[in-house]
Amino acid sequence: MAQMEALHAMRAFPQAASFLETLHHCRQRRCTNPRDKIYGMLGMEFKGRASCLQPNYDISVEQLFVDVAREQLEQTRTLDVLSCVVPGKRRTSLGIPSYVPDWTLMTKNILTHHLSVDHLMTLPHYNASGGFPAEFHIGPDNRALTKGIEIDRIEALGPACFFSDLASCGQAKDYVKEARRLAGLPGSPPESSEAASARELAFWRTLCGNLAVHVGEESRDWRAADPAVDYESYLQWSDIVNGVPSADPQLDDRPAFEDALVATLSARRFMRTGKGHFGMVAPDSRLGDVVMVLAGGRVPYVLHEEPGYETGNGLVTHSFIGDAYVDGFMYGECVGDDPEWMWLNLI
Structure with missing residues (x-):
């Protein structure tokens, strides 16, 4: 009976949820072929646009997950998909960029998962990039080109909380x-x-x-x-x-x-920046990491500079750490009418 109720809840959930929300809500569920984490959801009914992806078991799991991220970025013109990257030390073992969610990863426990679903539900309450649409271009090598505004760098960190x-x-x-x-x-x-x-x-x-x-x-x-x-x-x-x-x-x-x-x-740690701003950031954030608002992001993000990584376009390269709450920067305060965006690479 419990299994039937769980299946009923699973079928009912997408009626009020987007494709991305459904993927995240169901990520604790197991499947033999990791591609079915995506393909198993395609026939459901969603709020908003459905995915246009077609089942193709010949492509790699890595390429499929990159394709999911690319489609979400293009369809929604937001960076909500970045908030589905599982935080903490249990990072992906797949060869995917740091900004792409690994849908095979499960959270540490069911409570952490439920709280992460809560976290996704809160995103529409924020507007850090002031309504500017995402400009997030994933190249053939899966390196992303995007633009943002730097808030500050992390100066102090509290313990990670799970x-x-x-x-x-x-x-x-x-x-x-x-x-x-x-x-x-x-x-x-x-x-x-x-x-x-x-x-x-x-x-x-x-x-x-x-x-x-x-x-x-x-x-x-x-x-x-x-x-x-x-x-x-x-x-x-x-x-x-x-x-x-x-x-x-x-x-x-x-x-x-x-x-x-x-x-x-949950799955966060308190931080203070060099200028004295308070925030909550991903558990694997480090001292000196940069906190930025990216175009299309409802919330700020923590990025880690990769100074030895050569890209050929002369831009600073970062790896993605996670999304963040930074007080004073959640409602477009740093964007203004004529923002000075800087272009950067994400790997």
Whole structure:
């Protein structure tokens, strides 16, 4: 019965999901031929445009996954497909570029997978590139040419955060404590949103991705965070998890903030840039990595420079690390009316 219910849920999901969302939602499912991670979805009904790919078992798995990424980039004119690259040390063993998702990779556990689905659902709430369409050209050698605007470089990083089960979500308070230290903030937040400094508010927005989530019986609905309501929820959560005597356990409002916090922290780490910007980045981000807004990206991205890689076009070459939340750069702030884009290579 459980298997039948799972199959029913799998068939029902695409009615409200795009092809990309369906691929990501179902990536924990196994198949004998890895090509069927893609081909097995082609006959379903999707929100938006369906894939035009045709089953071809003569091409390599690597080429198929590159073709999926190319089609998504061309169809959507966004970089949403880049957010499906599995973060962390379990990088792909396939010979594909760093910006191409490996659909054979599964996340560390089912909770991490569900939280990654949450993450994909939050993308439409952001507009980092200000509505500029993607200009992402994949060449014959699978090297990509794209353009972006540099925000800053990473100067400080907190520990990578992975939750194994619901009980482990209690560790979130330790990650928040370390993040406050890296942010140069006092050990405890202020008593109210009115008393919060601009940096305290930026820190709170970073913890929750500037979003709040309503958890229903069968859905999770995201909305923009409201400081008047959601900052108070954060303070209540902080008092409870840190055992503040004045915290009233009868007013335990932890889920209201904690759900957004856990979704934002999962498979991420807190970072501070050289200019003092706060953010959440992929776990394998490194000190000195560049944070950029790329044309067509709803969110910023972390890139790692590859100085010894010769491309012949004179542009700086990067490998893709992962997407990011960077407070102050999620709604087109760095783009403006006449942005100064720089061209770069991705491998």
